[in-house]
Amino acid sequence: MSKIKKKFWVLACAFVFVSMFYANSIPAKAASYQNAKITASTLNVRSTPSTKSAILWKLSKGQIVKITQTSKGWAKIDDPKKKDGWVSADYLQPMPVQVKTPAATTKSYYVNASGLYLRKEANTKAQAITLLPNQTKVVELSRNGSWSKITYKPYTGWVSNKYLTDKAPAASKPSVPVPQTKPKTIVGKTIVLDAGHGGTDPGSAGYSPALKKAVLEKDLTLMMVQKTAALLKDAGANVILTRSSDTYPSLQARVDLAEKYHADAFVSVHYNAGSSTASGLETYYYTQAKDQKLADCIQREMVKATSMRDRGVKKESLHVVRENSQPAVLLELGFISNQKELDTIISNEYQITMSNAICNGLKNYFY
Numbered sequence: 391m392s393k394i395k396k397k398f399w400v401l402a403c404a405f406v407f408v409s410m411f412y413a414n415s416i417p418a419k420a421a422s423y424q425n426a427k428i429t430a431s432t433l434n435v436r437s438t439p440s441t442k443s444a445i446l447w448k449l450s451k452g453q454i455v456k457i458t459q460t461s462k463g464w465a466k467i468d469d470p471k472k473k474d475g476w477v478s479a480d481y482l483q484p485m486p487v488q489v490k491t492p493a494a495t496t497k498s499y500y501v502n503a504s505g506l507y508l509r510k511e512a513n514t515k516a517q518a519i520t521l522l523p524n525q526t527k528v529v530e531l532s533r534n535g536s537w538s539k540i541t542y543k544p545y546t547g548w549v550s551n552k553y554l555t556d557k558a559p560a561a562s563k564p565s566v567p568v569p570q571t572k573p574k575t576i577v578g579k580t581i582v583l584d585a586g587h588g589g590t591d592p593g594s595a596g597y598s599p600a601l602k603k604a605v606l607e608k609d610l611t612l613m614m615v616q617k618t619a620a621l622l623k624d625a626g627a628n629v630i631l632t633r634s635s636d637t638y639p640s641l642q643a644r645v646d647l648a649e650k651y652h653a654d655a656f657v658s659v660h661y662n663a664g665s666s667t668a669s670g671l672e673t674y675y676y677t678q679a680k681d682q683k684l685a686d687c688i689q690r691e692m693v694k695a696t697s698m699r700d701r702g703v704k705k706e707s708l709h710v711v712r713e714n715s716q717p718a719v720l721l722e723l724g725f726i727s728n729q730k731e732l733d734t735i736i737s738n739e740y741q742i743t744m745s746n747a748i749c750n751g752l753k754n755y756f757y
């Protein structure tokens with residue numbers, strides 16, 4: 391760097407530093423304004439920035455003035471009741487700049503559909519983050535055509551705004567007297583979720599042309615219990631997973647966990663395999679008195695939430711259900727062996743819809 395250049399940079403930096411200091415003390419431009427306190431016992435307000443100009447009026451110590459402009463040691467002040475004039479900036483003590491926060495532009499809406507996907511981006515192909523139930527109150531942050539960016543609990547994402555309404559849902563009139571007994575609720579209930587298979591046991595397998603890879607039952611079951619666990623925890627339940635990674639606990643170890651924690655419900659998640667045309671949802675139980683109500687509640691919600699075939703609730707001798715002294719069921723959430731159904735069940739939308747359905751089924755069971 392040449393000497394001249396160096397000198398230039400030193401000067402430039404000094405200028406920037408002084409400008410910053412000056413900007414902190416008194417605004418240099420008329421575009422913004424700052425308030426200042428008068429430090430002199432009296433201060434003349436003059437018609438121009440000069441001691442030779444006419445005195446318009448006087449200010450006294452402690453008064454606060456609004457500065458609209460500065461020039462060479464002078465500050466132009468604006469007083470709503472008196473004529474604007476100039477005072478010596480030497481007798482002004484700047485006050486903190488008041489930052490005006492813009493008025494909130496957010497607006498609340500309600501979901502006006504049986505379920506509305508909250509997506510990562512503003513298009514129907516974007517990944518779904520969660521499913522918003524009907525009448526959910528959401529806050530709109532911004533709007534882009536038919537899509538709105540909204541927040542709901544911990545989530546932020548996009549929804550199609552044709553399913554939003556600004557009309558609050560009418561409070562439903564209680565048709566029955568409010569019961570005086572303790573409310574039946576999922577809050578505090580202990581639920582053991584069992585992701586079928588795992589580790590060395592992949593369960594059934596299929597091939598997804600869309601993903602261009604093999605799909606293993608053990609991976610789908612784990613994803614499903616994790617999504618369901620999050621929803622159940624949100625609802626206030628204690629959730630215990632028989633596995634939370636790609637491991638294989640024995641069937642009896644899964645049952646033992648339910649026994650140990652005196653689970654209020656044990657739900658084992660599986661996917662089916664059969665012929666390439668077999669399809670639908672089914673739920674297994676073993677002991678009618680202990681398990682069937684749980685099976686009915688979950689199966690009903692799963693069928694309601696999807697357009698999939700209802701294969702019904704069936705009695706079957708399956709270890710994790712049969713050996714369990716806690717209410718226990720085993721769900722079959724669609725056929726991996728059916729190409730069309732496989733495309734559905736591997737989707738994030740399906741997993742969100744189904745985990746919500748399982749959660750709702752459990753809520754109904756405890757109610």
Ligand SMILES: [Zn+2]
Nearest residue numbers: 586593660661
């Ligand atoms: Zn299985």
